[in-house]
Amino acid sequence: MCGAEGLATFLPVAVRIQVLGSLRVWLAGAEVDLGPPGRRAVLGLLVLAGGEAMSKQELVDALWGDRPPRSAVNVLQTHVKHLRRLLEPGRPSRSGSDILPHVGGGYAVRWDAVEIDLPHVRGLVAEANDAQRDGETGRAASLFGEAVRRWHGRPLADVPLLATHPKVLALLAERRALLARYGDAMLAIGAADEVLTELVEAAADQPLDEPAQARLLRAYHRAGQRATAFRLYQDVRERLLEELGVEPGPELVAAHTALLEDGEPLPSPRPATRVPRQLPAEPPGFTGRATELSILDELAPRPGGSGGAVALAAVTGTAGAGKTALAVHWAHRVKDRFPDGQFYANLRGHSGGAPATALEVLTRFLAALEIPAERLPADTETASALYRTLMTDRKALVVLDNAVDVEQVRPLLPAGPGCLVLVTARDRMAGLVAFHGARRITLGVLDPGEALELLARLLGAERVRAEHEAAVEVTGLCAYLPLALRIAAANLADDPGNGIEDYAIELRKGNPLAALAVPGDEQIAVRTAFDLSYAALPAETRRLFRLLSLVPGNDIGVEAVEILTGSDQAGRMLDMLAGAHLVEQHAPDRYHFHDLLRRYAADRLQESPAEIGSARRRLHEWYLRGVDAAAKLLYPHMFRIPLAVPDGPVPAAPAEWLETELGSLAAVAGDAARTGPLSVAWLLSDALRGYFWMSSRQVEWRATAEAASSAAEEDGDLRARASARFSLADLGFRQGRYRKAVRDYTGALVLARRAGWVEAQAAVLGNLGCVYWQSGRLPAAAARFSRGLELSRRAGTPAGEAVALGNLGLVQWEMGDLAGAAGHYVQALRRYRGIGSRYGEAINLANLGQTQHARGRVTEAAGLLAKGLALHRDAGNRAGEAETLGRLASVYCDLGRRSDALDHAREGLRLARETGEPRGEGEALVALARVHQRSGHRQEAVRRYRQALVLLRETGDRYPEVDALIGLAGVTGDLGQARQALALADQAGYHALRRQASAAVESIRRA
Structure with a gap:
């Protein structure tokens, strides 16, 4: 490899990458902003490749599945180009990359050129395992603990596109196994107190x-x-x-x-390595409020102080008084007194849309505390309890901005005595004061001197001194209200040729109501300032501003505004509105309103009902088309209600689009459920079900599903009601709440039957059968699969028949009905061959081979498995190949071909590990252990069986776990293990395994 010599030069490690948790990168100690989710996904995939190159096609397949956009390779290359610039800012433009080189038509991350957390953690675990084998349990516990502390949550937690990627799932299983080993080691050395948090x-x-x-x-x-x-x-x-x-x-x-x-x-919970720092940027030109700041200072803990009860402060006052500015300014001033983090949430109490729910905020806070996405609770009570537990011994600041009332705030109060909660609200928060001991600070307008100082800071002291009297008049006309003063300053700054005196004249005559109003009326002052800013806009920009009041969510992107307004100049006009402080740009191409401005825009709405209806319909249809197009690319196998709107353009990066627009989509679904059209609510929810299944965004999932259910119930549409119930059932299934899932699947099934909707009935029965199968209730699973088979035959769908027949074969195999299983596999094979599915044919050949082996037809089994293996290899199905290799190894043992058996078992394990599927690896370990057992390699067989049990218990797959327990008991002669296997087989109805376990118990007893 002469051409690679240049890569062998020493590279000082300046780049550090974290994949165990959110994807984070540091360059020379400073964190790097990686940019959009797609770019993060590319880097995550390359890091998880372990230094090996990934071809462009492999990356495209992982990012877009089997329906990539035409521009996929170009998008991929753009992501790589940006990553190289971020990771190697000093690299000459035309030189090769040392960190992310182009290798063999693809790309790789050089593990020797960067520091990555994953190999460090694995090294610690390997060292701990060695220590444990050597009897050094204390040292093993310490090493396992260090490995646990370096793992900061779900792998690539902020890259939902990869949530179901095999390597990510494998890492999740790896972490569960690590926690189990750490717990056992700590218990063995008598340190139960120190490991309780991890075991909880x-x-x-x-x-x-x-x-x-x-x-x-x-x-x-x-x-x-x-x-x-x-x-x-x-x-x-x-x-x-x-x-x-x-x-x-x-x-x-x-x-x-x-x-x-x-x-x-x-x-106390171990403090997270990553300290949450969620405060917004400091408001520019903050002025005055010395008394209020002094009161807040008294509440803050002193450096080195121990802290007492949770400190609470409620800043209340009229709209536009500067409550948020005061809270954020003070929070920045004292943030160093809160070393365990600063949390911030806009509760949207008066934003025109739906206020933030406590669960929504708790989800964000818990994510900041590095609770993995799949462990985020889906109900407020549980989430609040977990939040209080994690905050018990923290010194943290929590800013809850723009609250509706005490009930919204109460679940968000931490329990730690070192915490301080600062709430802003228009409500007087009497309950917070009376029952929680909050210190209330009522914020009025600025005094005249402070108002003039604010104007001077925003406009410049010289300009204010030059027109001092006019400036004083402007502050009075603005009623000394900070929001009005900031808007006035923005108007003057945008037109430096206009004097302050001229602006004062405009203010005086701008609102004829001002002359009749009580002096100092804040609402009139604000409206006058808004009027002047609004009047200065071009007509088309004023129209856009008015239509923005129709947006139900808290933010909106440029493309959506183009659809809403029917204008391709939305980006330019939004920039103009942001410059006038009538909207705020909070992210690239994303904007939102202050709540007063949203209300003002709604008051200004002069469009006809027909035009308003048309704008809302365009926006709804755009969201529906976008979700539908993304669904067809990301999860085409999921059953969905067909849309009655024409197809739209496919988002360039559908997973990124869904992630970016998810808040807006949930808001649209909720708004449609309240105000109509009702069908939008359930169509959006139904189309998003597959995305929620992949991304585990349980809070948004529940919100949209419940909105769909509410809309469907009001409308009475049976298909819509069935769809909404189906979504809630899937949510319960993903949460492991099998009883609720069964109840909701059953409800969906009843509704689908009433609607005569055969396709939905078949889909629900399939998922319902899977719940029963996974939880070990095999007869119930078989009944649902059988009914699904009947419906598929009635509908004339051979693919549905094939799947149902294969599933029935699996259930009968686990129940010990080998002849019945073989019969169903043969029927499934005919269907799969009839529709030309080599993938399905391979699976059922391998399953039939396994069954015939169990029936004693060893030679026939070898032929079937060999055919299945060839088909799996042709199809590139490496998981199926790994599984079939293990089964062939067992057959070769019975045929006396021990060397071939060992080779096949080892190759199967290697492939299973590469695919990253924990159950597949567990089954491959069982196959290898069985070969060692029959070859007389007792110690190696015990080691492999135990490795398999760790993995299989983590996945919750009882059948292979019982199989492994029986094998282990046979090697060790452990009667307790044999009895455990017998009990598990009894509970699940695994009749064939029960016979094997019973025989093992009797054999060990006799010995």
């Missing part, structure tokens, strides 16, 4: 995983928290009975028995 997190993440719950129960017991341990056992037992219909298994029962045979607060 692991148990919350896996509410139906008995080993995780048993581990937490043992930790509470050893930490002296016996009452908590008893409550946990009762809660878990009730959950298992309600969700799965089973009693606790042997491991959980053993932990409970130890508790029966035989203090108290949880330790």
